[in-house]
Amino acid sequence: MLGIIGIIVVFVMIFGGFLLSGGDLGIITKALPLEMMIIGGSAVGAFLVSNSGAVVKHTLKDVGKVFKGAHWKEEDYRDLLCLMFELIKLARKNPVAIEEHIEAPAESDIFNKYPKILADKEAIALIADTMRSASMNYDDPNQVEEVLEKRIDAHIHDMAHSSHALQTVADALPALGIVAAVLGVIKTMASIDQPPEILGKMIGSALVGTFLGVFLAYGLVGPFATKIQSVVDEDAHFYKLIREVLVANLHQHSPNICIEVGRQNTPSHNRPGFSELEEAIKSLKKEAA
Template sequence: MFAIIGMVVVLGAVIGGYLMEHGNLSVLFQPAEVVIIGGAALGSLLISAPLKVVIDIFKNLVGVLTGKDPEKKDYVEILMVLYDLLGMARREGVIAIESHVNAPDKSTIFSRFPSVLKNHEVRDFICDNFKTFMAAGMEPHELEALMDIDLESHHAHAMHPPHYLNRTADSLPGLGIVAAVLGIVLTMGKISEPPEVLGHSIGAALVGTFLGILACYGFLGPLAANMENKAKTKDAMLRVVRAAMIAFALGWPPPMALEAARRAIPSGERPSFEEVEEILKQARKQG
């Protein structure tokens, strides 16, 4: 939502300033320039990026424009899922959680926390690592190394869309110059026309450069940065799970493992120690 607000502010500031100088908006309406720049940018993206990455870019753009950033309650739900799983594993043995991690969609634990169930990256990370821990009986350092491999792979994959989108953004000023040069070429064919006709034609050509620079620094570049921030946020959520599981593998009791996970939450969304204590008290009463 804030991305849309930011785009409106960019357009408002640019167009508003232009109108303050008594500019003519009709001069900026150049569909041919948009076709040249937009089409060439899309084509260069298709040349440089695999099809799957291109699809991921458009999916991520939808997420940037319509999605919301994780809040404190989303992290709290991750903590509660971990606490329930770790508590059951502590009381009844690790094998007791097998049905929950094998089929999270049918799990009574996951079903109580919909934000975790819908977050496929976090859900799968929890389930996969619990299943591996149960099947292999791994040492804590082995589990830590395995989760680090998973995190590195996930982060590398998540960074592909913003990386390629940013490269496409960087090409837009150059493509704007291409559109402007084509406009100048057309203008040269009108050299015998009156000055006002030539002036309008040159102005239309320069719009290409304007559109390329504006699209780069006003829209695609910031969108790529937003996508990168969302990828880092997902990585932070996985590291919360990692902290809890490593602590549990080391033999820490579930409340201490949960405290390790709490401290892995980014400070802006991190619940206080007292908040987590109160949540655990309520959970024990309900249990």
């Protein structure tokens, strides 16, 4: 919602201010289609040349993050902590029984309680791979924490490709606007014998290219790239929480302490209250009884 409001504010302030100052939108609207073809088309072409097919698809998909915001909400962090509690408690009670859950999460009655988490392959892989390694005696907390840190950093880097790709386009747009403006000046110089009123309109049309390049770069594409990066950074806390709980488990803390470590490492705006989480865990214990 904020993304839509922001775009509306950008358009209203820029074009509203232009109109209030006595500007004529006719020149802009007349030149806009061809200028957009030159600038937008060349930007899209450069974007396709400089990125792989996977990054292009990822970027198109990630544009939705500008309007949807972070994928993981407060209730998801609570569900994750409940999931981790159930898995850790079962692993402590019956190390053999946990294997069927981490080997086939899609068929696990524990994982299926949390469909949104189950749908995230990276989150499930982090949990399952680490708990599987612990069952094979790879349980040094410091080594596991280092491995998880590198794995999460790599995942964040992959998720940020679309932001970097859009930022590259934003950086190029002002220069492409200058290219369009120069082409307009070349066209104007070829008609230098025309009267001033015609030349004035032609020069104005040429300058629309410069305006459009800068406007798209700093008014739309650049902010889109920044927002996507912000969402990626926000969602990264979800995977870091998994790391904190798993490492706490390897330190042989009790399941409740492991979950409390995770809760306290949750960002404040998504952190479930102690009493709220305690009630959720009590409900799990009642269901298991």
